[in-house]
Amino acid sequence: MHKDIQDILFTEEEIAQRIEEIGADITKEYAEVIAKGESVLLISVLRGAAIFMADLARTIDLPVEMDYMAISSYGNGTKSSGVVRILKDLTSDIKGQHIIVVEDILDSGLTLKYLLKNLASREPASIEVVTLLRKKTLQQAKINCKYIGFECPDQFIVGYGLDYAERYRNLPYIGILKSEVYH
Ligand code: PRP
Numbered sequence: 001m002h003k004d005i006q007d008i009l010f011t012e013e014e015i016a017q018r019i020e021e022i023g024a025d026i027t028k029e030y031a032e033v034i035a036k037g038e039s040v041l042l043i044s045v046l047r048g049a050a051i052f053m054a055d056l057a058r059t060i061d062l063p064v065e066m067d068y069m070a071i072s073s074y075g076n077g078t079k080s081s082g083v084v085r086i087l088k089d090l091t092s093d094i095k096g097q098h099i100i101v102v103e104d105i106l107d108s109g110l111t112l113k114y115l116l117k118n119l120a121s122r123e124p125a126s127i128e129v130v131t132l133l134r135k136k137t138l139q140q141a142k143i144n145c146k147y148i149g150f151e152c153p154d155q156f157i158v159g160y161g162l163d164y165a166e167r168y169r170n171l172p173y174i175g176i177l178k179s180e181v182y183h
Helices: 012-035 049-057 110-120
Strands: 005-010 040-046 065-074 080-088 098-106 126-135 147-152 174-177
Touching (some): 005 012, 005 147, 012 049, 012 098, 040 049, 040 110, 049 098, 065 110, 080 110, 098 110, 110 126
Parallel strands (some): 040 065, 040 098, 126 147
Antiparallel strands (some): 065 080
C-alpha cells in the first residue's frame, strides 16, 4: 500500500468485479437499441473518469462509441466551488444518440447537474449516468444515476482516477488519503 494511504476502501479486484457487473447490465439493457440500428455513446468526464471508462467499455459486449468532455467543477482546493465550465467539448453532434455519461465520483453533484442539462439541450435519444462512486454527503444535488458502482464515505479518497493535487490517479485501488498529506 502507498505510504500516503490510510486505508484501502475498494481493492483492484473489487473494482474490476463491480465493473464487470455494470458492463453486463449495460450490455443487457442496450442490446435492443443496438439491434434497432441506433447508436450508444459513452461520454467520459475527464480527467478522473478516463480510467473507469477505459475499463468499463471493455466489459460492454456491444459496439459502443466513446467521446470525452473536460469540465472544471472544483475551485482550487478539495471542495466543489459550484463554478462549472467546459474546458473541452465533445467531438461530434449527439442528436438522436443514446448517451451514457461515465463519471468516477458523484460528490456535490454540481458537475453532473450542469452537464446533464447541457447535454439534454443537444437532443440525444436518451441520457443515463453511470458513476463508479457516490459519496454519502448531506448536500448532494439530486442526480438520477442508473448505475452506481459503490457508495463511499465523505472522506478524502484517491486512486483509480481520483487525485489529490494531480497525484495518486494511477493507484490501482481506491483509498482514503492520510490527512497529514493535505493539512
Ligand atoms: C471530480 C470528479 C467529478 C467531479 C465530482 O472532477 O471527477 O467530475 O469532481 O464532483 P461534484 O459532484 O462535487 O461536482 P475534478 O473537477 O476534480 O476533475 P478531475 O476529474 O480532472 O480530477
